Amino acid sequence: xxxxxxxxxxxxxxxxxxxxxxxxxxxxxxxxxxxxxxxxxxxxxxxxxxxxxxxxxxxxxxxxxxxxxxxxxxxxxxxxxxxxxxxxxxxxxxxxxxxxxxxxxxxxxxxxxxxxxxxxxxxxxxxxxxxxxxxxxxxxxxxxxxxxxxxxxxxxxxxxxxxxxxxxxxxxxxxxxxxxxxxxxxxxxxxxxxxxxxxxxxxxxxxxxxxxxxxxxxxxxxxxxxxxxxxxxxxxxxxxxxxxxxxxxxxxxxxxxxxxxxxxxxxxxxxxxxxxxxxxxxxxxxxxxxxxxxxxxxxxxxxxxxxxxxxxxxxxxxxxxxxxxxxxxxxxxxxxxxxxxxxxxxxxxxxxxxxxxxxxxxxxxxxxxxxxxxxxxxxxxxxxxxxxxxxxxxxxxxxxxxxxxxxxxxxxxxxxxxxxxxxxxxxxxxxxxxxxxxxxxxxxxxxxxxxxxxxxxxxxxxxxxxxxxxxxxxxxxxxxxxxxxxxx
Amino acid sequence: xxxxxxxxxxxxxxxxxxxxxxxxxxxxxxxxxxxxxxxxxxxxxxxxxxxxxxxxxxxxxxxxxxxxxxxxxxxxxxxxxxxxxxxxxxxxxxxxxxxxxxxxxxxxxxxxxxxxxxxxxxxxxxxxxxxxxxxxxxxxxxxxxxxxxxxxxxxxxxxxxxxxxxxxxxxxxxxxxxxxxxxxxxxxxxxxxxxxxxxxxxxxxxxxxxxxxxxxxxxxxxxxxxxxxxxxxxxxxxxxxxxxxxxxxxxxxxxxxxxxxxxxxxxxxxxxxxxxxxxxxxxxxxxxxxxxxxxxxxxxxxxxxxxxxxxxxxxxxxxxxxxxxxxxxxxxxxxxxxxxxxxxxxxxxxxxxxxxxxxxxxxxxxxxxxxxxxxxxxxxxxxxxxxxxxxxxxxxxxxxxxxxxxxxxxxxxxxxxxxxxxxxxxxxxxxxxxxxxxxxxxxxxxxxxxxxxxxxxxxxxxxxxxxxxxxxxxxxxxxxxxxxxxxxxxxxxxxx
Numbered sequence: 008x009x010x011x012x013x014x015x016x017x018x019x020x021x022x023x024x025x026x027x028x029x030x031x032x033x034x035x036x037x038x039x040x041x042x043x044x045x046x047x048x049x050x051x052x053x054x055x056x057x058x059x060x061x062x063x064x065x066x067x068x069x070x071x072x073x074x075x076x077x078x079x080x081x082x083x084x085x086x087x088x089x090x091x092x093x094x095x096x097x098x099x100x101x102x103x104x105x106x107x108x109x110x111x112x113x114x115x116x117x118x119x120x121x122x123x124x125x126x127x128x129x130x131x132x133x134x135x136x137x138x139x140x141x142x143x144x145x146x147x148x149x150x151x152x153x154x155x156x157x158x159x160x161x162x163x164x165x166x167x168x169x170x171x172x173x174x175x176x177x178x179x180x181x182x183x184x185x186x187x188x189x190x191x192x193x194x195x196x197x198x199x200x201x202x203x204x205x206x207x208x209x210x211x212x213x214x215x216x217x218x219x220x221x222x223x224x225x226x227x228x229x230x231x232x233x234x235x236x237x238x239x240x241x242x243x244x245x246x247x248x249x250x251x252x253x254x255x256x257x258x259x260x261x262x263x264x265x266x267x268x269x270x271x272x273x274x275x276x277x278x279x280x281x282x283x284x285x286x287x288x289x290x291x292x293x294x295x296x297x298x299x300x301x302x303x304x305x306x307x308x309x310x311x312x313x314x315x316x317x318x319x320x321x322x323x324x325x326x327x328x329x330x331x332x333x334x335x336x337x338x339x340x341x342x343x344x345x346x347x348x349x350x351x352x353x354x355x356x357x358x359x360x361x362x363x364x365x366x367x368x369x370x371x372x373x374x375x376x377x378x379x380x381x382x383x384x385x386x387x388x389x390x391x392x393x394x395x396x397x398x399x400x401x402x403x404x405x406x407x408x409x410x411x412x413x414x415x416x417x418x419x420x421x422x423x424x425x426x427x428x429x430x431x432x433x434x435x436x437x438x439x440x441x442x443x444x445x446x447x448x449x450x451x452x453x454x455x456x457x458x459x460x461x462x463x464x465x466x467x468x469x470x471x472x473x474x475x476x477x478x479x480x481x482x483x484x485x486x487x488x489x490x491x492x493x494x495x
Numbered sequence: 496x497x498x499x500x501x502x503x504x505x506x507x508x509x510x511x512x513x514x515x516x517x518x519x520x521x522x523x524x525x526x527x528x529x530x531x532x533x534x535x536x537x538x539x540x541x542x543x544x545x546x547x548x549x550x551x552x553x554x555x556x557x558x559x560x561x562x563x564x565x566x567x568x569x570x571x572x573x574x575x576x577x578x579x580x581x582x583x584x585x586x587x588x589x590x591x592x593x594x595x596x597x598x599x600x601x602x603x604x605x606x607x608x609x610x611x612x613x614x615x616x617x618x619x620x621x622x623x624x625x626x627x628x629x630x631x632x633x634x635x636x637x638x639x640x641x642x643x644x645x646x647x648x649x650x651x652x653x654x655x656x657x658x659x660x661x662x663x664x665x666x667x668x669x670x671x672x673x674x675x676x677x678x679x680x681x682x683x684x685x686x687x688x689x690x691x692x693x694x695x696x697x698x699x700x701x702x703x704x705x706x707x708x709x710x711x712x713x714x715x716x717x718x719x720x721x722x723x724x725x726x727x728x729x730x731x732x733x734x735x736x737x738x739x740x741x742x743x744x745x746x747x748x749x750x751x752x753x754x755x756x757x758x759x760x761x762x763x764x765x766x767x768x769x770x771x772x773x774x775x776x777x778x779x780x781x782x783x784x785x786x787x788x789x790x791x792x793x794x795x796x797x798x799x800x801x802x803x804x805x806x807x808x809x810x811x812x813x814x815x816x817x818x819x820x821x822x823x824x825x826x827x828x829x830x831x832x833x834x835x836x837x838x839x840x841x842x843x844x845x846x847x848x849x850x851x852x853x854x855x856x857x858x859x860x861x862x863x864x865x866x867x868x869x870x871x872x873x874x875x876x877x878x879x880x881x882x883x884x885x886x887x888x889x890x891x892x893x894x895x896x897x898x899x900x901x902x903x904x905x906x907x908x909x910x911x912x913x914x915x916x917x918x919x920x921x922x923x924x925x926x927x928x929x930x931x932x933x934x935x936x937x938x939x940x941x942x943x944x945x946x947x948x949x950x951x952x953x954x955x956x957x958x959x960x961x962x963x964x965x966x967x968x969x970x971x972x973x974x975x976x977x978x979x980x981x982x983x984x985x986x987x988x989x990x991x
Binding site for chain 1: 576584585636658799804
């Protein structure tokens with residue numbers, strides 16, 4: 008290896024920067040899991056992975072379909088005749104039947120209330136590639152995007168690392184269930200303008216497990232239309248909605264708002280969550296802007312979906328009765344799992360933000376903090392990882408503006424494992440309650456006031472920080488193919 | 496679309512609105528013509544034959560046979576479905592361990608087993624396209640320069656430059672010494688770049704060469720490795736044609752040179768390889784690109800970047816199984832080389848009958864055809880383009896003009912011969928022979944015009960200078976850059 012000074016000359020600034028995010032303290036949970044992964048028989052005392060938003064609840068339905076449809080694969084005796092055509096296919100439009108199948112699936116995942124044109128479907132290397140691509144298309148280095156907090160931690164890398172784009176957080180508060188308000192948007196927008204930062208758009212994602220209601224979406228669309236900036240809606244959890252209100256796509260909203268400039272509207276989608284196929288790397292950019300469609304398509308050359316995978320999915324997603332049944336069933340199973348988990352938590356006095364979608368809940372542990380500071384949040388988090396032995400994600404890793412919230416995933420494991428996790432949490436909570444009674448006399452007024460000031464300073468610093476990361480940002484060896492977590 | 500009169504350009508990024516994707520180039524005329532009138536032996540026997548696409552379809556039957564005999568390699572068969580959940584959820588950017596091991600193993604075998612590759616250094620990318628962009632992002636900042644020998648693969652102008660902001664400066668190679676790259680030429684280009692206050696970060700080249708179809712010998716490679724070490728710049732070698740060698744001895748990978756050169760003469764942190772299964776195995780649709788670096792920091796950075804273009808885990812598993820089958824791999828490499836050799840010989844022998852020569856080559860899926868004697872004016876790129884349009888419109892072949900590869904001399908054309916069946920190749924050869932024989936008279940007529948040529952020599956020279964200058968600013972592209980509708984799944988060109 009070269010000397011340090013030489014190293015700086017040798018590689019690019021991108022290679023030397025830490026915007027890939029893996030130097031973050033938030034990887035502590037992943038490392039703990041990786042060093043000691045739970046397995047019901049091989050390692051029953053190991054760390055349970057609840058920091059990964061994966062959907063493993065319906066892979067059995069897909070396997071059943073595969074068994075009944077051998078011709079869908081180019082690697083079966085029934086499908087081998089297509090092998091040559093598919094193996095050499097590298098057109099960046101993607102297989103026509105694949106684009107059509109994706110468009111149809113997107114429609115059905117939105118209850119058939121909206122139409123999608125296959126010609127606007129552009130492939131990417133997962134939602135990761137899709138998000139980066141849309142940034143390259145819409146913004147220049149130095150430009151910024153507004154992102155409501157808390158937000159998906161990998162955005163800090165995906166949207167920023169190679170594009171040079173900046174993120175301006177729009178703070179949302181638990182007092183109104185983290186809803187995005189026009190006031191907060193205007194405030195963030197004006198502040199950015201005063202600093203001379205060019206805002207190119209607003210990106211909406213849903214790390215809360217809630218779907219946006221119609222009024223909120225309409226106000227967001229009005230906001231960006233007034234400012235003539237872009238709206239990028241990350242709808243990768245569209246089909247994981249399991250309760251009211253149902254999922255409303257921005258595509259639905261703009262159908263009714265005839266005056267909106269559609270050139271400003273773009274959707275990012277993926278099959279990683281709704282179908283539980285992250286390894287297939289199917290990301291989609293869907294834009295109402297013809298120039299963006301064209302540009303994104305050319306950029307997709309850097310992250311095309313394997314034609315083998317395109318061919319298989321085109322066949323499966325074209326099966327209307329399979330898709331309809333799948334969507335109903337995934338919603339049902341996520342609901343059941345969500346209910347099981349939240350009920351379990353409530354029994355021990357832990358509440359969660361009310362949610363109706365996603366593969367996780369936002370758990371409220373504010374009452375378990377020593378004081379309302381992010382330091383206390385981190386301290387509690389380390390206890391949860393090291394002693395309770397559960398890898399969850401602290402709210403600060405999502406740029407949550409209030410300490411005490413934790414995202415907990417529940418769809419990447421079997422029911423037995425979830426029960427074990429609940430028992431561990433219960434043991435911890437009961438133990439914590441006992442400790443709290445013992446120590447209550449030590450709290451004094453002076454200490455409380457100092458902590459409060461510290462909290463404010465911490466909060467201010469955090470809102471300017473942008474170094475938060477988690478899933479999809481893998482540290483070495485995580486989720487190896489032999490992880491006992493995965494069902495084989 | 497949207498409000499009337501709205502200025503869309505103002506709203507999008509510079510990258511979205513510039514033309515560095517390259518598809519507005521006139522060099523897409525051949526593709527457009529092919530797309531409108533694609534040849535098919537029975538359905539459209541007078542259509543345009545695609546000879547501008549470097550695809551290897553000669554050995555797909557071997558792969559199909561293997562797939563039939565190994566159903567457990569796919570997660571979509573009864574035999575392999577028990578792995579479905581594990582694989583469908585696998586998204587680690589290291590890739591399946593088995594896949595990396597298989598790739599490293601295959602890379603070793605494709606280089607005659609003379610060098611070993613470390614699976615821990617294998618990083619996935621979205622095809623060689625993604626791999627080349629990734630390596631640029633890792634090594635250079637916007638405005639930095641990479642030297643590249645010309646003629647070179649046209650898509651580099653997009654892949655290396657578009658989103659990275661990196662610049663390319665050609666190292667001209669001449670037909671007088673068979674377009675061989677020399678350290679002197681690299682040295683010259685390096686100095687020229689420095690004189691222009693450009694920061695040169697490295698040299699990137701393709702070995703075996705596209706479009707030449709030739710290999711660098713070990714001495715030249717060794718000298719290049721010493722050159723970059725002296726300059727402290729990177730050497731990126733695109734070896735995606737490593738297993739297409741069909742004659743003339745062994746392919747020498749830069750990895751071999753790294754092993755053999757005295758340790759004091761090489762800084763391994765400067766050496767990187769780009770690889771892909773698109774050409775050697777004929778599987779471009781699977782998007783398997785590889786960055787292999789001897790620099791630990793580059794490996795680490797490229798791996799993180801691979802998140803933007805990972806290979807489908809479904810495809811990883813299948814290929815891991817296939818490439819771990821030594822018997823299959825050994826037979827495949829031998830048979831591929833043999834079939835390419837036969838195809839190359841049939842082609843070059845066929846055009847020799849038309850008095851057309853090619854650069855002597857021993858690798859690749861194409862020949863570098865010398866048509867200088869058919870140009871109206873041997874010093875004119877305009878004449879080259881004129882001839883090219885005749886070849887497309889009248890001969891009905893889509894080939895690639897040398898200027899699209901930034902060749903500094905007009906009259907050379909790359910012609911691909913591995914993406915079609917024998918019958919189609921014979922039709923193409925027949926067309927070429929017909930064309931040349933019909934135009935023999937015109938060549939004779941040309942001789943009688945010598946007096947006029949002499950008189951206009953001065954004017955022609957000026958014209959050439961202007962043309963050459965203009966050309967150097969033009970962006971050129973072809974295969975790997977599919978334009979709309981090209982190579983659709985129903986293209987009659989493909990064997991179904």
